Amino acid sequence: MNLSKLKDILKDQPKFRHKQVYDAVYRQFISSWQEAGNIPKELRGILWENCPLKIEADIFKSKDKKTVKAVVCFDDNFVESVLMRYGNQNSVCVSTQAGCNMGCNFCATGKLGCKRNLLYTEIVQQVLLFERYLKDKNQKVTNVVFMGMGEPMLNYNEVVKAVHFLNDKDFFNIGARKMSISTVGIIDGIKKLSKEYMQVNLAISLNAASDKLRSSLMPVNKRFGIDKLLNVVADYIFYTGREVMVEYIMLRGINDSVSQAYKLADLLKEKLGKHLKVNLIEFNSTKGYKGSTPQQINKFRAILERKGVKVIQRYKFGQDIKAACGQLVGKKTIK
Ligand code: SF4
Numbered sequence: 001m002n003l004s005k006l007k008d009i010l011k012d013q014p015k016f017r018h019k020q021v022y023d024a025v026y027r028q029f030i031s032s033w034q035e036a037g038n039i040p041k042e043l044r045g046i047l048w049e050n051c052p053l054k055i056e057a058d059i060f061k062s063k064d065k066k067t068v069k070a071v072v073c074f075d076d077n078f079v080e081s082v083l084m085r086y087g088n089q090n091s092v093c094v095s096t097q098a099g100c101n102m103g104c105n106f107c108a109t110g111k112l113g114c115k116r117n118l119l120y121t122e123i124v125q126q127v128l129l130f131e132r133y134l135k136d137k138n139q140k141v142t143n144v145v146f147m148g149m150g151e152p153m154l155n156y157n158e159v160v161k162a163v164h165f166l167n168d169k170d171f172f173n174i175g176a177r178k179m180s181i182s183t184v185g186i187i188d189g190i191k192k193l194s195k196e197y198m199q200v201n202l203a204i205s206l207n208a209a210s211d212k213l214r215s216s217l218m219p220v221n222k223r224f225g226i227d228k229l230l231n232v233v234a235d236y237i238f239y240t241g242r243e244v245m246v247e248y249i250m251l252r253g254i255n256d257s258v259s260q261a262y263k264l265a266d267l268l269k270e271k272l273g274k275h276l277k278v279n280l281i282e283f284n285s286t287k288g289y290k291g292s293t294p295q296q297i298n299k300f301r302a303i304l305e306r307k308g309v310k311v312i313q314r315y316k317f318g319q320d321i322k323a324a325c326g327q328l329v330g331k332k333t334i335k
Contacts, residue, residue, distance in 0.1 A: 001125055005050045013043070019170075025053070026171040029131040055129045070129055074098065074122050077115050079149050081126035083133065083141075090134055091143040094126040096159055097150025102184055104205075104218045106251060106289045109149045117154070120161035127166060127174075144174055147182040147203070153189025160193075163200055176200045182247060184220045185229040194236040203245035203279070204233055208255050209263035217255070230271035237275045244272065249281045250292035250300065261300045265307035277310045 003025070010018050017039070024036040033039070033048045056073040068083040077098035084091045099112035123146075131141050144166055146152040152159045163179055166172045176199035183189060184205045193202060206226075208214035214221040221229075233244055246268060250256050268276055280301055283291035292300070297313070304311050 001053050001055045001128075003051050003121075006047075009043075009046055009050060017043075021047070022170065026128070027173075029128065029135050031132050055125055055132075057129055059133075068130070068133065070126070072126060072129065074118065079118065079122075079126075081129065081148055083130045088139075089142050090130070090139055091145060092127050092130050092141050093145045093148045094123050094162075095148035095150055096123060096146055096152045096155045100150045101154070102151050102218070102220055104184065104220075106207075106217060106249060106283065106286060108286055112149075114150065114154075117158060118150070120158040120165060123158065123162040124165050124172075127172065131172070141172070141174060143178045143180075145180045145182065145203075147180070151184055151186060152181050153183045153186035153193075156189050156192060160196065160198075163198060167198075180245065182245075184218055185224050186220070187224050187229065187232045190232050190236050194239040199242075201242070201245060202233075202236060203247050204229070205247045205249075206264075207247070207249050207251075209260050209267050213255060213260070217251075226267070230267070234271055237272060242275075244276045246272075246276050246278045247281060248278055249283050250297050251283055252290040252292045252296070254289065256292040256296050256300055258299065258303060261303035262307070265304050265309050268309055269307065274308075274310075277312055278304055280311060280313045282313070 006021070010021060020036070020038055024030045024033075024039065028035070030036055031053055033044045033051075033053065036044060039047070057070045060069045060071075061067070062069075066085050068085075070081045070083075071078050072081060079095040079098050081095060082093040084093065095118065097117050098115040100107070100109045101114040102110055104110045126148075127141055127144055134140055146159055146162075159181060163176065163181075166174045166179065167176050180201035180203050181193065182203040182205055190202065193200075205218075206214070207217055208221075209226075211221060211225045211227075214226060236242075237244060248255070248264070264278070268278070280297055282297065283289065285291055301311050301313065
């Protein structure tokens with residue numbers, strides 16, 4: 001899809017025509033200009049020649065039909081986006097970079113390095129692709145999470161532009177409260193976000209309650225230790241009045257012990273009070289790491305809850321198509 005010539009093509013057209021064209025692309029989610037019946041045939045022809053709408057992507061569906069993964073190509077860079085369906089909810093996880101430089105040890109994306117930041121139009125296209133997919137089923141994208149390939153805060157401006165575009169009533173009209181930005185803890189980004197006055201949600205990928213353990217899993221922790229990170233998150237809560245999601249990937253024998261659970265509960269209560277939820281994420285084994293057993297996750301969860309920390313656990317999406325947390329590698333196969 002390439003709409004770079006669109007403004008030029010429409011420059012002599014009346015205002016209402018602009019609206020018709022943008023409506024067709026971003027509200028009716030057309031896949032071909034021929035579907036835009038209210039646009040004159042001649043103009044449709046020009047648009048067809050100059051503004052291709054096709055989004056180059058390979059699609060994989062999980063056996064339980066709850067997860068759909070798209071491997072999307074942006075000028076030779078493959079990035080992955082995932083649609084997760086539960087009840088009436090359709091949540092899309094978008095990538096913000098082609099690859100990632102953060103090097104989290106448990107994450108397949110982290111092994112790739114970062115090829116480049118995505119433009120906001122490329123982030124938006126990942127949502128558009130799934131809007132088109134859901135249109136046939138009379139459904140819409142309800143939530144967007146910036147948790148795919150890449151560290152969103154290292155592509156801050158384009159991510160914020162994408163949030164505004166997706167939120168715009170004239171385009172996707174997805175509520176800001178239905179969007180979440182996840183970060184490994186890039187402090188400058190969290191500070192900036194707290195001043196944006198957006199209702200978007202913030203998620204912190206914590207994964208350990210001690211600096212020693214966190215630094216062994218996530219190299220970023222050597223730059224911004226847990227103390228510094230949670231102080232900035234506390235400021236974010238103060239400025240925005242919003243609750244923060246603390247992501248905790250459950251790694252067998254690594255960060256899932258009873259003592260880590262107690263330590264985590266005490267740390268979060270001391271630093272963030274009650275303004276948080278912990279999301280315990282079931283991990284999909286990669287080389288070197290295994291996911292915690294359901295029994296261990298239950299034990300861990302019970303300790304947090306007993307200590308007064310709110311906990312959620314989401315359905316494990318898309319393991320069979322390598323669409324789950326830490327599995328995105330931008331490959332056109334799922335072997
Ligand atoms: S977990 Fe996120 S930030 Fe860490 S390497 Fe993977 S994609 Fe990058």
